[in-house]
Amino acid sequence: MASAAKSNHSVHFDGDEADIGETLNRIKTHKGVVGIIVLTQDGVVLKSTLDDETASSYGLLVHDLVRRSRLGIRDFDPSNDLSFLRIRTKKHEIMVAPDRDYLLIVIQNPNSENGQYEPLRLRTRPETADDDGDKSAL
C-alpha cells in the first residue's frame, strides 16, 4: 500500500531533478499554495513557480533568516538544529523546510476558501520611465 507523506516536515530530495519536479507538482495542488521555491544551500533559486524577481527576493530573505536561526540555535546547543520555519504574515504564510542540500519554501494563503487568490508578486517594483510611458504618451 502506498503511504502518503502528508507532513511538510519530512521533505527529502535526493538531488534528483525529476524527484524535485514531482514533489513540486504534488505540493502545487494543495489548497492555498501560491508559490513554491527550491533554493540551494547557497541561496540560489533552483526551481520556482513564481516570476524570477519574486522568487529571488523571497529566496534571499528566507535564506538569510534560515542561516541566522540555524547559527543561533546551534550556538545555544550544538546538538540542536533548525527543523522548520514558519513566517506568518497578514496576507500569507511562508513555510520553510531546510533539507540537507536544499531549502524548500512553500508560500500559502491560509485565508483562501475556494482556491481563489491573487498570484503572488512583489508590490514594490522600482518604477522606471518605461512603466508609465504607455499611459502618459498620447
Add this chain to the structure above:
Amino acid sequence: MASAAKSNHSVHFDGDEADIGETLNRIKTHKGVVGIIVLTQDGVVLKSTLDDETASSYGLLVHDLVRRSRLGIRDFDPSNDLSFLRIRTKKHEIMVAPDRDYLLIVIQNPNSENGQYEPLRLRTRPETADDDGDKSAL
C-alpha cells in the same frame, strides 16, 4: 459568557504590568511550555521565566529575526506585516507573537508527553579556567 481566547495569534498587552504577569501565568500552565520571554520592541527582556543569560540570548536572536522578517515582508508589500513566527528545532519550538509594543516568545517542547522535560538552559557557556579546575587539580 466569557470567551476564552485560545489562539496565541491574538496576544495583546496594554502595557500594564499586572496584565503581563497574568498572561504569563496562564501560558506557563500549558503543557510543554519550557520558557516564556517578553521583550520590548527594542529587544530588552521585560519579563521571563528563564535565567537571565538564557532569556537574553534567546531574546537577542528572536528580536533580530523578527526585525529582519518584518523589514523584508514590508519591503515586498507595504500593506503586509509579520503576524507570527515559529522556529521549530529538533528539541523545541520557539513561537513569537509580535505585539504593538512587545514581543511575546513562548518556547515549547512539543515532544513532552507528561510535562517532564529538562529546564531550558544554554549549553554553550564559555569555559573558564575555573570550570575544570576542580577536576584536573589533584
